[in-house]
Every structure is written in C-alpha cells, then in structure tokens.
Amino acid sequence: MCRRDADAMGANLDIAKGREVLPKNVKPLHYHLTLEPNLETFEYEGKVVIDLDVVEDTTSISLNTIDIDIKSTEVHSGSKLIASSPKLTYDENTQTTTVSFPDTIPAGHKATLTQTFKGTLNANMAGFYRSSYKGEDGSDKYIATTQMEPTDARRAFPCFDEPALKAEFTITLIADKKLTCLSNMDVANEKDVHDGKKAVTFNKSPLMSTYLLAFIVGELNMIETDAFRLPVRVFATPDKDIEHGRFSLELAAKTLEFYETKFNSKFPLPKMDMVAIPDFSAGAMENWGLVTYRVVDLLFDEKTSGASTKQRVAEVVQHELAHQWFGNLVTMDFWDGLWLNEGFATWMSWYSCNEFYPEWKVWQGYVTDNLQSALALDSLRSSHPIEVPVKRADEINQIFDAISYSKGSCVLRMVSKYLGEETFMEGVRRYLKKHAFGNTQTNDLWAALADASGKDVEKIMDIWTKNVGFPVVSVTEDAENNSVHVKQNRFLRTADVKPEEDQVLYPVFLGLRSKDGVDEELTLDGRERSFKVKDLDFYKINADHSGIYRTSYSPERLQKLGEAAKKGLLTVEDRAGMIADAGALAASGYQKTSGVLSLLQGFDTEPEFVVWDELTARIASVRAAWVFQDDKVKDALKAFQRDLVSKKSHELGWDFKESDGHIEQQFKSLLFSSAALAGDETTKAAALEMFEKFKNGDRSAIHPNLRAGVYAVALQNGGEAEYDAILNEYRTAKVADERNTALRSIGRARQPELIKRTLAMALSKEVKDQDIYLPLGGLRSHKEGILALWDWVKVNWDTIYKKLPPGLSMLGSVVSLCTSSFTSEKQIQEIDAFFKERSTKGFDQSLAQSFDAIRAKEGWLKRDADDVEAWLKAKKYL
Ligand SMILES: [Zn+2]
Structure with a gap:
C-alpha cells in the first residue's frame, strides 16, 4: 500500500522507517553461483557459495528466497566448518530463509554460506524463467532467461536481495554444448562437463546489486558491431530475423560512446549484449552488460514499421543504456529511490534522442507525452509522491508508474532548465564520480547539482519529490495597474480539494513569456503574488511548459492566447501545453468545456503535428467521458471532430514519399485516422479501398504508418470478414510490430x-x-x-x-x-x-x-x- 493521507506526507517524513529489510549482522561480498537449467523438464539445479563479512557476532544468517527448494546448507568461517546441516526456517511474509547454528561466528570474521538447491523455470516472466518461440517445424522451443527487478533474484537463487547489498558475482552456467550462454560479464572459460554439456564461467563482475543480474541459455542468433571500443551485440531466437536488430545495434554503439563522453565515465563492463526475449513482462530491463527487451522494443524493420515504432525503439534502447550508469553504476539505496533511476533514464533518453535525431524534435513531444501522463496520474487523490515510502516487497511493483517515470523526468527537466543543461550535466558527472559502485539517496543528487551550480537545489526540489500532486496557478489581471496576480492551489481532477490537502506551497517557476522574451527568474514561492507586466496585450505563464503545473486563465485571456497563437507569438510547446491545460481544467471544473471546444475550433489552421496531437487527444478525452451519453450528442461530438480535422488531413494527404520527414509521416498518419474514424467520407473511402486490397492479399496496400488507422476504420464499418482478415494478419505476419498492431486493433x-x-x-x-x-x-x-x-x-x-x-x-x-x-x-x-x-x-x-x-x-x-x-x-x- 502506497497510499497515505496527503497531510501525512510532510517533507520531514522519514522514508526509511518501517522498511522490511534483512538483518545487518552479515554483509555479502562475493557470490559464486552455478546454475544448470533443463529446457525439457523446466527444472534447474543450482549451487551458491556466498562469502560474507561478519559485522556482528552471528548465530544465524537470513537471506531471501522464494519458491526455491534448498537441498543442502553449510556454513564455514575461514576453513572451519561451523554447521553442516543447520536449522532452516522460512518466513513466507518477508520471503526469507534463516539459517541458524549453535556456534557463534565473532564480529570481524569472514564466513561462507554454501547452498545447493532446485528451482523451476517458471512461466510467469519472473526470476529464472522459460520463454517460448516456434521452431521451424512449428514445435515449441524454449530459452531460459531472467527478470530480477525488483525482487525476483530471490526466486532464482538464495541471495541478499536488496539494492544496497552490492557484491561481486562469478556466474557459471551449465548447458548443452550447442546452446548460447550469456551473463552480465564476458566468458572467462568453457569446460566440458558431464553428459556432453559445457560449463561456461563468466569473469567476476564489479560490485553490483542483485536486481541487475541476468543469465540466458538458449539457441540464439547474433549480430555484432565494432563501432564502439567494446563489443556490442544483439541476440534473438532463430524464429526472428536477426537483421532487424541492426538499427538498435548501431544506435547502441553510438549511444554508449555519447554517454561515456557526457558522463565523463567509462562503461565499466567488458561488453554490451542486448537480447530480444519472446516473453517479457516489461518493455526492457537494464541488466548490467546484458540488457533484455520485449521483441518489439529491440527488433525493428524499417520497411514494415512506421515512424512512431522507430522512435519507440530508439527511446527504449537509449533509456536502458542510460541506466548502465544511472542505476547500475550508481544505484538507489532502496526502492523509494526508484524515481532516481527511472526519471533520469527517461530524461536522458530524450536528451540523447535530441542529440542523434534533432529532426524528431522530441522536447516538443515531451509536452504532450511525458508531461501529460505525469499530470494526468498526479491529478488523482490516489497518486503518490515521487519519493514514496516503500516497505515491503509486494508494494514495489505498484510504483513502476507514470509518477516514477514521467513525473520523475519532468522534475529533472524542470531542474535542468532552472540550472541550465550544461550545469545540470556537470552535476550529474560529479554525482556519478563520487558514488560509482555505491548507493545513493535523492539528496545525493541534489547535493551534486548544488555543488555544480552553487544553488540550493535541495530546498527547491525536496518539495516537488516528497509531496503528492502539483498546483494549478490561477491568473487574474488588473488592467489599470498593468499587473498580473497569480495564486496556487492543489489541483485534483475530481475538483474536491479539501483545505488539509492544499497546504503545500510549491516553488513555481513562472516562466513569463512576453513580447520581450522569457523571464526565467520570476517565481511564486508563497500562495500568491502580483507582478507588473509591461504590456497586458500579450503574456503567457509557463513558457514551453517546463514547469509542473496547470495554468488557469480567464475565458477572455484564453481567447487572446488563441489569437496570439495564430499570430505566431507562441512556441509549439506553448500552444500544445496551453491546449492541454485548458482541456484538463475543463474536465475538473475550473473552466467550462464549451470554452475549450471553442478554443480547439480556433486551431483549425494550426501547422504543427505536436499541437494537433494534443488537440485530438483532448477531443478524445471528451468523447471518452461522454461514452455512455445519448447517441445524438456523441454523434455531434464526432461531427465536430470531423469538421476540425478533415480539411487539414486532405491538405496533408496520405501518400508517403521517401522525402517525408519523421514528424511529417506521423502527422499524416494522425490526421488521416482521426478524420476517417470521425466519418469523413474522403479519408474513409481511401482507408476502405486500402483494406479491400489488403484483404485480397496485397499486404503492401496499407502503408505501415496507416496500418492501425485503416484497421480501425475497417472494423468500425465492417464485420466478421474484416475481423478475420486482421486476425489472420496477427497469426501469419512475421514481424512482431505487425502482429501487435493487428492484435491491438481487433477489440x-x-x-x-x-x-x-x-x-x-x-x-x-x-x-x-x-x-x-x-x-x-x-x-x-x-x-x-x-x-x-x-x-x-x-x-x-x-x-x-x-x-x-x-x-x-x-x-x-x-x-x-x-x-x-x-x-x-x-x-x-x-x-x-x-x-x-x-x-x-x-x-x-x-x-x-x-x-x-x-x-x-x-x-x-x-x-x-x-x-x-x-x-x-x-x-x-x-
Ligand atoms: Zn528504466
């Protein structure tokens, strides 16, 4: 349970209190782990030898296990056998096995815990698990792979499964000779063992957390590049076209080099492997030196996938590689610091995308994508602070959400804007240098940023990370005195903020845009303040929407801003962000929805994709809220959408040329689908014609950028025959992205x-x-x-x-x-x-x-x- 009363979430909360952690009497130093998976019985045999520092006089050792059958246990201190079959007790609630013995091992000594055990390669995508693909003859084939984060290393082998208990690891995998064995490190040696099998031992890892371990055994194809100073490889099961990993492979090599320079820190492992896993619960996992991915997030075919798929793959690869430093080299000390990992990797992937693909203009998309998903979730009473107290293992999965990822990255974007990107990056370099191979808390990052900038970063940022929610800034004007008055209150989508939920006063960077440029210095520190504006004719708060808040203007001001948008006085980010704010404020009662609909209507000549993306998203959210209303009203809303988008869609067209830019492709795709689904006859007829050809066997009749839209139109206007054609595409298409689009559409x-x-x-x-x-x-x-x-x-x-x-x-x-x-x-x-x-x-x-x-x-x-x-x-x- 992460929920707390809002008023209990003060900035002085001790988030470490009440954590369920292992006793601190021993500390793991090194694991020698041997695993022998059987891909037919789905069982595996294991042996772990853990070298321990004895911190306090010790008669018991507790470590994490779940669903592991421990066969034997021995405890040594130096060469002395302390216990050959000690008593084991299991606590299901804390997922710990405690090994107790009569003799005391004194503090300051070393100890070794040796256990042999049996486990199951489960089908639940957690711990050491099995993943299947189809062999050439149609039979099911398997690989064994891992997903440890957050707390499933304990499902693979007995271990001290907490991020702060870093140790060195020497892994040995025993498998059939023809299979590929991979782990975090490179291979130290291979030996023949029993039954024609090989034992592959990997070099000892540096100090690392258990949740970043990985081992994979299976039949895998591989491509490799020497574009980086260390080997970079992509692996996939034989049913996939390994060449589809080429884009990610080359991008990874470039990105690793870029990060080494930006972080001024060498990637400390000897190689980087990236593997497409057929069964994977998340998008990807940043295991140190052995990153695992969902197939669609690593393999990509330019010929059959659209522009947005390419961007998604690029973002995921750059996100996971950012973790190699931020998360893997320097790790949060416990799960309440998850946002540090995820917020940073999210921010860094955008930063890196912007470096390699400036034409994608990702920071524009950030306003409609990341910022909106953060504000949407955080506008609920049941949201949680970025730094959320996490006590138990089963609470951890619930915080891998838009708050940790999106709001976390928004906070970092805000502070990077406030300090300047170069100063921010200098702070990051100092942070990574100081804490390499160690663990940190959020304040350590603030300290490094303060060190680099000379500003009191902690004081400002603590309020943002330790409290739930964000403010709405209401703007009123005094024309006679040329002054603007701003006031902040907690924003809740349900529009029922109680006084006790409205106590936190955020430091709000007002980012005042006027005809003279942007005033970045102006801040709102208290509840409210007034300031003078030279010319009330044009101004706007939250320039480029790098601040985490909504702005509520009077209807008259909103109308003026709509006119200013047409005159070119606002940036793309300003226009998209302003529409998003207006939409969200109407949905929560700060403004009338009719006012927002009028505002949207005024944007019919808008030239930019990102703004249209937000416009259509806002209409979609009205239509979604009205889904159980009278059909007549719903049809009228649909007609409004049709009116708004059709002209622009016809103007852009739906033919794709080689010369079309990345954004242009997505722009055409968005408006074509939006118009056709709203019943525009021209685009609808075009979509149905494409689908008819597709149904008759011409798979090239639908451009990849239009695939989802055309399927949706076909299903909206058709029946079983259309459904079967799309289902057949799911069943027969070779590329995961094509199959996913089909499966996503049938509903x-x-x-x-x-x-x-x-x-x-x-x-x-x-x-x-x-x-x-x-x-x-x-x-x-x-x-x-x-x-x-x-x-x-x-x-x-x-x-x-x-x-x-x-x-x-x-x-x-x-x-x-x-x-x-x-x-x-x-x-x-x-x-x-x-x-x-x-x-x-x-x-x-x-x-x-x-x-x-x-x-x-x-x-x-x-x-x-x-x-x-x-x-x-x-x-x-x-
Ligand atoms: Zn991540």
Whole structure:
C-alpha cells in the first residue's frame, strides 16, 4: 500500500522507517553461483557459495528466497566448518530463509554460506524463467532467461536481495554444448562437463546489486558491431530475423560512446549484449552488460514499421543504456529511490534522442507525452509522491508508474532548465564520480547539482519529490495597474480539494513569456503574488511548459492566447501545453468545456503535428467521458471532430514519399485516422479501398504508418470478414510490430459475437501473457466493449489472477484497463463490491486510481453535459 493521507506526507517524513529489510549482522561480498537449467523438464539445479563479512557476532544468517527448494546448507568461517546441516526456517511474509547454528561466528570474521538447491523455470516472466518461440517445424522451443527487478533474484537463487547489498558475482552456467550462454560479464572459460554439456564461467563482475543480474541459455542468433571500443551485440531466437536488430545495434554503439563522453565515465563492463526475449513482462530491463527487451522494443524493420515504432525503439534502447550508469553504476539505496533511476533514464533518453535525431524534435513531444501522463496520474487523490515510502516487497511493483517515470523526468527537466543543461550535466558527472559502485539517496543528487551550480537545489526540489500532486496557478489581471496576480492551489481532477490537502506551497517557476522574451527568474514561492507586466496585450505563464503545473486563465485571456497563437507569438510547446491545460481544467471544473471546444475550433489552421496531437487527444478525452451519453450528442461530438480535422488531413494527404520527414509521416498518419474514424467520407473511402486490397492479399496496400488507422476504420464499418482478415494478419505476419498492431486493433469490433471472440483470444494460448493487454485495449473504444470487459473480468477473475500473479505489475494494468473507462458512481459501487470479497494486494493502487478517474468523469458530466449540448446546438452539430 502506497497510499497515505496527503497531510501525512510532510517533507520531514522519514522514508526509511518501517522498511522490511534483512538483518545487518552479515554483509555479502562475493557470490559464486552455478546454475544448470533443463529446457525439457523446466527444472534447474543450482549451487551458491556466498562469502560474507561478519559485522556482528552471528548465530544465524537470513537471506531471501522464494519458491526455491534448498537441498543442502553449510556454513564455514575461514576453513572451519561451523554447521553442516543447520536449522532452516522460512518466513513466507518477508520471503526469507534463516539459517541458524549453535556456534557463534565473532564480529570481524569472514564466513561462507554454501547452498545447493532446485528451482523451476517458471512461466510467469519472473526470476529464472522459460520463454517460448516456434521452431521451424512449428514445435515449441524454449530459452531460459531472467527478470530480477525488483525482487525476483530471490526466486532464482538464495541471495541478499536488496539494492544496497552490492557484491561481486562469478556466474557459471551449465548447458548443452550447442546452446548460447550469456551473463552480465564476458566468458572467462568453457569446460566440458558431464553428459556432453559445457560449463561456461563468466569473469567476476564489479560490485553490483542483485536486481541487475541476468543469465540466458538458449539457441540464439547474433549480430555484432565494432563501432564502439567494446563489443556490442544483439541476440534473438532463430524464429526472428536477426537483421532487424541492426538499427538498435548501431544506435547502441553510438549511444554508449555519447554517454561515456557526457558522463565523463567509462562503461565499466567488458561488453554490451542486448537480447530480444519472446516473453517479457516489461518493455526492457537494464541488466548490467546484458540488457533484455520485449521483441518489439529491440527488433525493428524499417520497411514494415512506421515512424512512431522507430522512435519507440530508439527511446527504449537509449533509456536502458542510460541506466548502465544511472542505476547500475550508481544505484538507489532502496526502492523509494526508484524515481532516481527511472526519471533520469527517461530524461536522458530524450536528451540523447535530441542529440542523434534533432529532426524528431522530441522536447516538443515531451509536452504532450511525458508531461501529460505525469499530470494526468498526479491529478488523482490516489497518486503518490515521487519519493514514496516503500516497505515491503509486494508494494514495489505498484510504483513502476507514470509518477516514477514521467513525473520523475519532468522534475529533472524542470531542474535542468532552472540550472541550465550544461550545469545540470556537470552535476550529474560529479554525482556519478563520487558514488560509482555505491548507493545513493535523492539528496545525493541534489547535493551534486548544488555543488555544480552553487544553488540550493535541495530546498527547491525536496518539495516537488516528497509531496503528492502539483498546483494549478490561477491568473487574474488588473488592467489599470498593468499587473498580473497569480495564486496556487492543489489541483485534483475530481475538483474536491479539501483545505488539509492544499497546504503545500510549491516553488513555481513562472516562466513569463512576453513580447520581450522569457523571464526565467520570476517565481511564486508563497500562495500568491502580483507582478507588473509591461504590456497586458500579450503574456503567457509557463513558457514551453517546463514547469509542473496547470495554468488557469480567464475565458477572455484564453481567447487572446488563441489569437496570439495564430499570430505566431507562441512556441509549439506553448500552444500544445496551453491546449492541454485548458482541456484538463475543463474536465475538473475550473473552466467550462464549451470554452475549450471553442478554443480547439480556433486551431483549425494550426501547422504543427505536436499541437494537433494534443488537440485530438483532448477531443478524445471528451468523447471518452461522454461514452455512455445519448447517441445524438456523441454523434455531434464526432461531427465536430470531423469538421476540425478533415480539411487539414486532405491538405496533408496520405501518400508517403521517401522525402517525408519523421514528424511529417506521423502527422499524416494522425490526421488521416482521426478524420476517417470521425466519418469523413474522403479519408474513409481511401482507408476502405486500402483494406479491400489488403484483404485480397496485397499486404503492401496499407502503408505501415496507416496500418492501425485503416484497421480501425475497417472494423468500425465492417464485420466478421474484416475481423478475420486482421486476425489472420496477427497469426501469419512475421514481424512482431505487425502482429501487435493487428492484435491491438481487433477489440475495436463492436458486434457482440466479435467482442466475445476478442475476449476469448486474450485468454487463449494464441496470445502470450505478456500481450494480454493488447486485445483488451481496443475494447475501450466503445461502450459495448467497456461493459464486456468488466463482465469478462468478473467471470474469469480466478484465471486472470493465476495467469498474472499480483507480484507482476501486469495484473494492475489489466484491472485498470477493465474498470477505468466507466463514468458513474454506480459502476464504482459494483466494482468495489466485487473486489471487497477478494484480495487486492498488488493492485489496490490501480483500483483506487480507477475509482478516482471514474469519479472525475462523473463530476465533469454533471457540471458540463448541458453546457456541451448547448454548444453543439449553437454550432449546428446537434
Ligand atoms: Zn528504466
């Protein structure tokens, strides 16, 4: 449980209090770990020898294990045998095995714990697990692989499974001679052992945390580059085209060199391997020197994938490589510091993308992507502070969310803007140098940044990381005195902030844009203040939206800003951010929704993709909240969307040329889909014509950039034949990205029979557990699907729960997907009643966030349903 009362979240909170950690009487120094996986029985034999520093007089050693069958245990101190079969006790709650013995090992001595054990290569994508792919003859083939973060190293072997308990590791893997064996380090030696097998021993690792260990055994193909000073390789199972790893391989080599220079720190391992894993619960995992990826996030075929897929792959690769320093070399001391890892890697991947692909203009996309997902989640009462107290292992999975990743990176962007990017990077260099191979807390980063900048960074940033939420800054004007008044209050989407939730005063960088440029110095430190503006005709707060807050203007000012946008006085980030703010403020009652619809309407001549991306997202969020409203009103909203986007879509066209830039491709794709799905006859006819050719066997008839849009249009206007054609694409396409797009689309079919088939697919053998969310996602696009999703959860709960154990974050995602699209309190009560009788451990936070999101929509509808209807009538859409 991460939830706390907001008022208990003061800045002085001792986040280390109450942590469930191992006793500190011994400290691990070195592990010699040997594992022999059997890819037929899915069992493995293991032996671990752990060298320990005895810190206090010791008669017991506690370490983490889960689902491991310990066969034998010995304890030595020096050459002396202390115990040959000591007593073992297991505590299920803390996942610890305690080894007790009668003789005391005195403080200051060394000890060695030796255990042999048996484990299972599980099918749950955690610990040491099995992952399957199809052999040439159609049979199932397996590899053994690992996912340790956050707390599943203990599922692979007995260990001191806490990030601060860094040790050195020497790994040996025993396997069939023809199989590839990989681990974090390079191979030290290979020996023939029993039954025609080989034992591969890897060189000793530097000091590292258990959650970053990895070992892989299986049949793998490989490509390699010498573009970096150390070997960089990409691996994949034989059913994949290994050449699809070329883009990631080359990018990785460039990125490693760039990071070495930027961080002024050599990558300390002897090689970098990146592996595409067929079954993978997250997107990728930054294991030191052996990064593992979901197939779609590493392998990429320029010929069959669109521009956005390429960007996603680039971001993921650069994110994982940033972790090699930030996270792996310098590690958070406990999981409440997760944001340091994830926020930084997220920020760094954008920074790096901007270096290698300046034409992608990623910092513009940041405003509509990262910033909005952070603000969306953090506007819920059930959000949590960036630095969240984490006590128990089962709480950890729930914080791998938009707060740790997106808000964390937004905070870093804010501080990098405040200090200047170069000073910020100098602080990062000092931080990495000082703490290399060690563990840190958030304050260590602030100290390094203060050191580099001479500014009191901690004082400003602590408020942002230790409190939940963010402010809305309300702006009023005094024309007579040419002055502007700003006031901050906590922002909640449900618009029901209680006084006790509105105590925190954030240091707000106002970023005042006027005709003279941007004033970066102006800040709001208290509740409110006034300042003079030379010319009230034009000004805007939060220039480029690098500050984490919403700005609420009067309707008159908003209209003026709309005009200023047309005159070219605002940047792309300003325009997109302003639309996002207006949309979010309307949804939470600060403004009327009709005002926002008018604002959107005024942007019909907008030239930039990112702004259109936000415009269409805001219309989509109104339509999603109105999904259970009267069909006439829903059709009118659709007509409004059609009117707004069609002209621009026709102007851009939907033919793709070699000369089209990265952004232009996405721009065409976005508006084509948006217009066709809103019923624009020209684009719809074009989409249906492409689909008809595709259905008749011409797979090149649909450009990769348009694939998702065309499938959606075909399903919206078709039936079983269209559904079968798309399903067939899922079943037969060779590239994971093509298959995913098909699977993601089928949920859009709304005929009852087809909805049933989609839901059955989700639980069938045809869909890997890692992809279960793909068919479900499409069902959220219509009312019939939303209702069916919830019924499906109720009926199949036990199966779903078994498939996706609560220790994995995927269960929370499925609960979210199947509940958060509702819009009324009545539906909350029904969901609540269902889960009251069941354990919500591992997803209680997702559930609470769903409820908040539903409540917010109900409030919005109550306030503005009539207002929207009146606006649609006045504009002749109704
Ligand atoms: Zn990460």
